[in-house]
Amino acid sequence: MRGSSQAASILEIDLDAITANWxxxxxxxxxxxxxxxxxxxxxxxxxxxxxAPALSAAGCSLFFVATLQEGQALRRALPDADIAVLxxxxxxxxxxxxxxxxxxxxxxxxxxxxWRPTGAPAMLHIDTGMNRLGLPRDDVARLEAEPERLxxxxxxxxxxxxxxxxxxENPMNDAQRAEFAATLARLPTARASLAGSSGxxxxxxxxxxxxxxxxxxxxxxxxPGRPNPMRQVVHFKAKILQxxxxxxxxxxxxxxxxxxxxxxxxxxxxxxxxxxxxxSSSNRGSVGIAGHRVPIVGRISMDLMTIDVTEIDPAIARxxxxxxxxxxxxxxxxxxxxxxxxxxxILTSIGRRAHRVYHGGQG
Ligand SMILES: *Cc1c(COP(=O)(O)O)cnc(C)c1O
Numbered sequence: 142m143r144g145s146s147q148a149a150s151i152l153e154i155d156l157d158a159i160t161a162n163w164x165x166x167x168x169x170x171x172x173x174x175x176x177x178x179x180x181x182x183x184x185x186x187x188x189x190x191x192x193a194p195a196l197s198a199a200g201c202s203l204f205f206v207a208t209l210q211e212g213q214a215l216r217r218a219l220p221d222a223d224i225a226v227l228x229x230x231x232x233x234x235x236x237x238x239x240x241x242x243x244x245x246x247x248x249x250x251x252x253x254x255x256w257r258p259t260g261a262p263a264m265l266h267i268d269t270g271m272n273r274l275g276l277p278r279d280d281v282a283r284l285e286a287e288p289e290r291l292x293x294x295x296x297x298x299x300x301x302x303x304x305x306x307x308x309x310e311n312p313m314n315d316a317q318r319a320e321f322a323a324t325l326a327r328l329p330t331a332r333a334s335l336a337g338s339s340g341x342x343x344x345x346x347x348x349x350x351x352x353x354x355x356x357x358x359x360x361x362x363x364x365p366g367r368p369n370p371m372r373q374v375v376h377f378k379a380k381i382l383q384x385x386x387x388x389x390x391x392x393x394x395x396x397x398x399x400x401x402x403x404x405x406x407x408x409x410x411x412x413x414x415x416x417x418x419x420x421s422s423s424n425r426g427s428v429g430i431a432g433h434r435v436p437i438v439g440r441i442s443m444d445l446m447t448i449d450v451t452e453i454d455p456a457i458a459r460x461x462x463x464x465x466x467x468x469x470x471x472x473x474x475x476x477x478x479x480x481x482x483x484x485x486x487i488l489t490s491i492g493r494r495a496h497r498v499y500h501g502g503q504g
Contacts, residue, residue, distance in 0.1 A: 148496030149411035150379040151463070154187050156502030158372040160199040162358045165370065166341050170352050173200040179337070179355030180215065181207035181227065186417075186489040187359055187375065188497060190218045195502035196358075197222055205246075205353055209233040212243040223297070225264050227274070235259050244297055248274050250283065250290065257293050264298040265331070267324050269317040271304045285327045296331035300353070306339035307365050318347055338363040342370075361484035362474045369474070377467040377491065379412035381460050384450065393447050394439030399424055405451030408458050412466060413444040417490030419480040426479035429465035431457045 167176035178201045184192035193204055193215055203223045206212045212226045226238070229248040235256055238245050246264045247253050256263050266275035276284070284290055301321045305311035318335065325333050333349040338357035340347050342364055354363075362369035387407050393399040401407075410428070414420045423440040428448055435458075438449045450458035467476050473484040480487065 148380075148494075149382075150377070150416055150466075150495045151498060152491055152495040153376040153378075153498045153500060154191070155372075155374050155376075155500050156191060156195040157500065158360065158374045159187075159192055159358050160195055160502070162360065162371045162374070163196055163199060163201060163354075166338075166352060166354050166357060167200070169341050170348055174202065175348070175351045176201065177203035177205060177225075177334070177351055177353045178358060179205045179353050181205060181211060181355065182489050183211070185355060185359045185485065186491050188499070189215055191499050191502065192358075193222070194218055198503070203351070205355075209237055209241075209243065212238075213241045216241045216243065225298070227266075229266070229274070230255055235261075246274075246300065247294075249276060250280050253284075253290060253294060257290075260293055260295065262295040262297040264300060265294075265296060265328075267299060267301045267321065267328075269301040269320040269324070270313060271302050271317075273302070275301065281324055281328075288329075291329060296329055298334055298351070299325060299328060299331045300334045303335060303337065303340050303343075303347075306337060306343060306347075307363065309343060314343055314347070321349075356485050356488075359484075359488055360473055361488070362472075365474070369472070373469040373472045375467050375473065375488070375491075376465070376469075377495065378463040378465055379410050379416075379418075381408045381458065381462045381464060382411050382445070383460055384408045384455070384458060392439075395442055396440055399439035399447075403451075405449060406453075406455070406458070407438060407447050408450045408464075410446050410448060410464055411444065412446060413442050415443045416492040416494050417487070418446060418466065419482065419487070419490065421482070422476070422480040426476065427471070429468060429471055430462065434471070435464075 167173050170176045178196045180189040180193050183189045205225050207227050212224050225244040227246050230245045230252040246266050248266050268275035305313045334351045335349050336347050336352040338354040341352050357363040357371050360374040387401050389404045412418045420441045426437045427434045435448050439447045477484045477487045
């Protein structure tokens with residue numbers, strides 16, 4: 142593969158692992174119609190135009206994106222699926238949604254008013270404690286008191302979002318679940334949805350009618366601190382450009398932030414923070430080379446980073462060899478821990494320079 146052998150970094154994406162992850166979540170929910178897929182931010186950086194058709198072929202029929210533009214792009218790839226736009230009508234007219242056949246997720250009373258004359262399907266987001274998007278309590282109370290505000294709106298779903306789903310013991314989960322259930326009882330009947338990836342694992346009480354997982358589809362552990370039930374999806378690799386011997390006491394890279402405790406060899410790898418390889422893993426993270434783990438030494442710079450390969454056979458750690466940045470043995474959550482962030486940010490940061498290679502996905 143010419144493009145791939147010339148690329149300095151390669152991102153392999155296993156579409157079959159994504160569909161297997163979706164099936165696992167759909168099975169937990171009790172069926173394909175009870176599991177949507179969140180493909181916002183270009184399917185968490187992995188390519189919505191590849192990921193969503195694979196999920197559609199696997200039986201997924203409802204997709205969530207964040208913005209109108211994401212929805213418009215996805216509509217071209219998925220002529221028949223239901224596509225809902227989480228950020229709602231805030232920055233677009235109903236006409237733009239109707240033309241693309243997209244459903245807004247309505248987040249306040251003004252948006253409901255604006256959408257009502259279209260008579261077209263929409264979803265409603267109820268805030269139960271996240272305090273981010275969705276109708277706040279006062280607005281929900283007005284909807285209950287003035288039901289004509291919803292007259293003519295075809296409610297394809299009512300959602301709410303959990304703030305602490307990855308902490309099963311957090312009492313906020315039950316509080317939000319109870320408030321959501323009580324609110325649903327006072328609104329017109331519609332398919333209800335509370336759980337994202339982690340919410341699916343909180344128990345049947347959190348399932349409602351359908352779930353909206355994103356991160357878990359892409360291999361992020363929905364159960365932090367416990368074994369990951371999801372398959373790893375990405376293999377991110379980058380090429381060694383140079384290897385040099387460095388004497389004891391000499392420094393490596395910007396700020397001379399690493400000093401060699403002993404003489405050794407350092408390899409320069411063609412990945413940097415411009416590729417989404419976060420600078421916060423400077424002097425902390427590690428990478429794989431032919432099955433061995435070696436430390437990142439010195440600061441990560443824009444296009445490059447340095448790793449200590451003193452312990453690795455020079456025939457293996459040589460210019461042109463690929464190092465493993467993210468793979469099945471050292472997954473997206475491990476990389477996130479070293480960088481002081483979460484797997485979501487690792488995936489969505491991976492830059493456009495990485496040559497993307499897709500495997501599988503034939504349904
Ligand atoms: C992003 C998002 C999701 C998906 O969350 P994950 O944790 O990635 O599964 C679900 N619902 C809403 C409202 C979201 O913003």
